[in-house]
Amino acid sequence: MSQNKSLSLSRRNFLKTSLLAGGGMLIGFNFLSACKPEAILPIDISNLNFNDFNAFIKISDEGYITIFSPNPEIGQGVKTSMPMIIAEELDVAWEKVSVAQGFYDPKNYQRQVAGGSQSIRFGWDALRQTGATTKQMLVNAAAIQWGVEPNTCFASQGNITNANGDTLGYGEVVKVAANLEVPENINLKDPKDFKIIGHDIINVDIQKIITGDPLFGIDYSSEGMVYASVLRPPAFGNKLTSFDDQITKSINGVTEVIKFGDKIAVLGTNTWAVMKGKKALVAHWENETKLESTDDHNFELFKILNGNKFETNREDGNVETAFKDADKIIERTYESPFLPHNCMEPMNFYANVTDKKVHLVGPIQTPAWTSGKIAKILNRKPEEIHLEMTRMGGGFGRRLYGDFAEEAAQISNIAKKPIQVIFSREDDMAAGTYRPAIKYRIKAAIKEGKLTAYHLKEAAINGNMYGLIANFFPAGCVPNYRVSTANYKSNITTGAWRAPFTNFLAFAEQSFFSEIATELDKDHPQLIIDLLQNVKGTADERIQYSPERMEETINLVIKKSNWGKTPEGVYQGFSAYYSHNTHVAEVADVELKNGMPVVKKVTVAVDCGIVVNPLGAKNQVEGGVIDGIGHAMYGDLSFKKGTPQSVNFDKYRLIRMEETPEVKTYFVENNLSPTGLGEPGLPPAGGAVANAIYKATGERLLKQPFINQLEISKSKLLG
Amino acid sequence: MPNYTLNINGKKITVNADEDTPLLWVLRDELSLKGTKFGCGIAQCGACTVHINDSAVRSCSLPVSSISGESITTIEGLSETGTHPVQLAWKEIDVPQCGYCQAGQIMTASAFLKEKPKPTKDEIREAMHGNICRCASYNRIEKAVKLAAKNS
Numbered sequence: 001m002s003q004n005k006s007l008s009l010s011r012r013n014f015l016k017t018s019l020l021a022g023g024g025m026l027i028g029f030n031f032l033s034a035c036k037p038e039a040i041l042p043i044d045i046s047n048l049n050f051n052d053f054n055a056f057i058k059i060s061d062e063g064y065i066t067i068f069s070p071n072p073e074i075g076q077g078v079k080t081s082m083p084m085i086i087a088e089e090l091d092v093a094w095e096k097v098s099v100a101q102g103f104y105d106p107k108n109y110q111r112q113v114a115g116g117s118q119s120i121r122f123g124w125d126a127l128r129q130t131g132a133t134t135k136q137m138l139v140n141a142a143a144i145q146w147g148v149e150p151n152t153c154f155a156s157q158g159n160i161t162n163a164n165g166d167t168l169g170y171g172e173v174v175k176v177a178a179n180l181e182v183p184e185n186i187n188l189k190d191p192k193d194f195k196i197i198g199h200d201i202i203n204v205d206i207q208k209i210i211t212g213d214p215l216f217g218i219d220y221s222s223e224g225m226v227y228a229s230v231l232r233p234p235a236f237g238n239k240l241t242s243f244d245d246q247i248t249k250s251i252n253g254v255t256e257v258i259k260f261g262d263k264i265a266v267l268g269t270n271t272w273a274v275m276k277g278k279k280a281l282v283a284h285w286e287n288e289t290k291l292e293s294t295d296d297h298n299f300e301l302f303k304i305l306n307g308n309k310f311e312t313n314r315e316d317g318n319v320e321t322a323f324k325d326a327d328k329i330i331e332r333t334y335e336s337p338f339l340p341h342n343c344m345e346p347m348n349f350y351a352n353v354t355d356k357k358v359h360l361v362g363p364i365q366t367p368a369w370t371s372g373k374i375a376k377i378l379n380r381k382p383e384e385i386h387l388e389m390t391r392m393g394g395g396f397g398r399r400l401y402g403d404f405a406e407e408a409a410q411i412s413n414i415a416k417k418p419i420q421v422i423f424s425r426e427d428d429m430a431a432g433t434y435r436p437a438i439k440y441r442i443k444a445a446i447k448e449g450k451l452t453a454y455h456l457k458e459a460a461i462n463g464n465m466y467g468l469i470a471n472f473f474p475a476g477c478v479p480n481y482r483v484s485t486a487n488y489k490s491n492i493t494t495g496a497w498r499a500p501f502t503n504f505l506a507f508a509e510q511s512f513f514s515e516i517a518t519e520l521d522k523d524h525p526q527l528i529i530d531l532l533q534n535v536k537g538t539a540d541e542r543i544q545y546s547p548e549r550m551e552e553t554i555n556l557v558i559k560k561s562n563w564g565k566t567p568e569g570v571y572q573g574f575s576a577y578y579s580h581n582t583h584v585a586e587v588a589d590v591e592l593k594n595g596m597p598v599v600k601k602v603t604v605a606v607d608c609g610i611v612v613n614p615l616g617a618k619n620q621v622e623g624g625v626i627d628g629i630g631h632a633m634y635g636d637l638s639f640k641k642g643t644p645q646s647v648n649f650d651k652y653r654l655i656r657m658e659e660t661p662e663v664k665t666y667f668v669e670n671n672l673s674p675t676g677l678g679e680p681g682l683p684p685a686g687g688a689v690a691n692a693i694y695k696a697t698g699e700r701l702l703k704q705p706f707i708n709q710l711e712i713s714k715s716k717l718l719g
Numbered sequence: 720m721p722n723y724t725l726n727i728n729g730k731k732i733t734v735n736a737d738e739d740t741p742l743l744w745v746l747r748d749e750l751s752l753k754g755t756k757f758g759c760g761i762a763q764c765g766a767c768t769v770h771i772n773d774s775a776v777r778s779c780s781l782p783v784s785s786i787s788g789e790s791i792t793t794i795e796g797l798s799e800t801g802t803h804p805v806q807l808a809w810k811e812i813d814v815p816q817c818g819y820c821q822a823g824q825i826m827t828a829s830a831f832l833k834e835k836p837k838p839t840k841d842e843i844r845e846a847m848h849g850n851i852c853r854c855a856s857y858n859r860i861e862k863a864v865k866l867a868a869k870n871s
């Protein structure tokens with residue numbers, strides 16, 4: 001079973017302290033690895049070396065706590081929840097804590113950890129230990145000051161008290177504490193004593209967001225900076241042959257046109273000028289590789305599914321024999337299109353390449369990887385690359401790929417001036433790293449009223465599901481089980497998209513289980529619970545999910561959604577899925593309006609261990625659920641001769657306010673370590689909706705986006 | 720390039736820009752008012768919403784030459800210190816996720832409430848339908864608009 005492994009680091013290794021020249025104490029720590037022994041903690045706040053430490057805590061002489069973290073915020077709330085964990089163990093009032101974005105230090109600031117669903121999971125132990133260790137150092141310092149034993153002293157809410165009733169504030173002992181040995185074997189709090197964790201805390205950047213402070217990459221600018229709009233090949237497979245920039249150069253504000261590779265950058269003094277300038281370019285392209293269309297992808301993926309060239313990811317029992325012996329076989333094929341990420345903030349990046357250094361600023365989830373690639377492209381030493389991260393207007397996986405940062409670096413390198421590359425929405429949708437189209441074919445054998453075999457085939461584009469997925473439910477629950485994968489290589493760029501693979505696989509599997517339940521005349525959640533019994537107590541360490549936790553999560557959603565007890569005209573669909581170490585179960589309530597199903601409400605049960613910040617956690621889950629419904633309903637990016645067919649929000653439909661259901665989220669209460677929340681709410685949503693629509697209309701939805709089939713059915717209905 | 724005198728957040732400002740330049744880019748690039756966001760450029764997402772007099776307008780599709788003396792309000796000018804009832808409600812409900820769309824949402828909501836101080840749930844959802852939030856904070860937006868209506 002997968003449980004969070006404790007970080008086996010000695011506290012000496014991951015934490016260092018120093019006295020600050022300007023007063024107060026500084027603690028530097030690493031939560032993913034040990035500090036380098038030679039790492040030296042600065043004595044000056046303007047010199048924080050984020051290369052050597054992930055984050056810093058400053059305790060001022062007045063007892064105020066500032067946490068410096070260079071961690072980006074994608075919208076997952078880690079910038080709020082991580083400091084909450086430190087503050088909890090340090091035992092200070094949240095009102096005394098502030099969070100500052102790490103200062104930019106060209107000498108040292110280079111790589112840090114990108115946020116994501118996993119941040120809290122990996123950071124949990126180390127953040128708690130950092131807080132608790134620091135508190136112990138303050139207690140030890142007070143004990144020295146008083147001449148008493150530390151174990152007779154007690155710290156709470158920023159004060160230390162001794163047996164005589166004397167009290168010292170944290171700020172009053174920092175001078176002594178900063179020079180003490182870092183203690184080991186520190187006790188962490190009992191979760192029942194938590195005062196901050198588990199309470200609603202408002203996003204630390206809220207004031208800046210509601211007043212329009214420049215926070216995002218696109219808001220960055222520097223003295224002498226020019227804007228750059230890039231013309232890229234209009235179709236995947238195109239290559240630039242020649243271009244004419246005469247009209248472009250005559251546009252007010254356009255200063256320069258630069259060709260790099262198969263792309264052309266238009267530089268100028270304002271965004272509008274360079275966007276106009278780009279449109280005015282006359283470029284000629286030739287076909288270097290095949291220009292693919294959605295029809296080609298359908299053909300190729302069906303060819304894979306109908307063939308027999310698969311890799312086996314997991315195999316239990318004997319699937320062939322079980323199918324031969326079956327009373328009944330069910331087989332379905334589920335299909336999904338390409339999807340763009342559509343971060344609300346279009347891709348953008350700032351670069352200033354000079355002889356001395358390469359300065360990069362912008363929204364990116366992979367600073368280390370991207371810096372490394374840019375160093376190679378520009379043929380510069382890694383230590384010359386200084387990358388500064390900004391808040392991100394959405395990530396969803398798109399900002400894992402640094403193509404836009406590489407473009408900025410290449411253009412600035414040629415132009416010899418600071419530039420900011422800015423994508424229009426059309427650029428953003430047409431130069432994506434898309435969620436590729438995938439088809440799943442699932443086949444089940446039923447014998448004597450039992451599910452005896454399960455075979456999942458994946459035909460994907462450019463890559464297949466990661467290895468762990470074959471060990472998600474129903475692995476271990478069905479005696480004869482096989483997962484087979486194969487892929488088709490396309491020249492269309494593809495990549496991770498919120499909850500990679502499971503974003504569609506969960507829909508396919510949970511729709512399929514709804515069909516099996518109907519076939520067996522069983523209640524869908526009960527069927528899953530029955531199957532889960534088969535894996536309880538398994539010695540199979542590959543199994544990723546916990547049957548006990550999944551069962552509890554399902555029971556919670558059954559209770560909270562009034563499963564099976566809704567009034568007439570309300571149709572419910574169920575779905576449960578484990579991903580990113582979190583167990584989620586959802587029930588969608590659908591009603592019919594003029595022959596069209598409308599999702600009214602979704603009830604969600606989540607087991608993500610301890611919920612650090614319920615206010616932020618609910619926002620994450622709710623966003624994931626609505627995102628899942630929106631893309632299952634409407635998301636569709638098709639290609640014709642290598643060119644995406646919808647490149648702005650007039651044609652590409654995203655879910656909006658009036659299509660948004662009410663979402664009610666409930667957390668399973670336990671004291672287990674926190675797990676990911678940014679992604680796992682999404683995968684079960686499509687299945688819950690499809691299964692509810694089936695109850696309402698009797699129609700099974702096998703293809704995303706649902707809207708296409710729903711509209712056909714509606715027009716048939718209306719004659 | 721011609722000069723235009725604009726009345727932005729209570730101040731008269733003269734800018735030099737091509738006549739077809741959308742107000743959005745004048746605000747962001749010429750005046751460094753970065754609170755108004757770019758999302759689509761074709762009046763489909765609402766990220767760039769500002770007030771012209773008291774109405775919510777998509778600044779990405781409004782050429783600077785079409786403005787003559789009307790008072791323009793951006794998120795930076797909605798209140799001195801973020802204390803407009805809509806801003807306060809946004810804070811209390813903790814609406815944002817990534818936060819990028821929220822200036823536009825707040826500008827749409829504040830213009831709407833001026834016109835309809837006590838809206839129903841359906842009216843709120845209809846009024847806010849034009850603003851995309853890719854992070855899907857829609858239900859909190861609805862709650863915050865309701866709260867702002869109650870408090871103002």
Ligand code: FES
Pocket residue numbers: 756757758759760761762763764765766767768777778779780
């Ligand atoms: S940027 Fe103006 S509506 Fe989208």
Ligand code: FES
Pocket residue numbers: 075344393394815816817818819820821851852853854855856
């Ligand atoms: S909060 Fe991210 S787009 Fe609305």
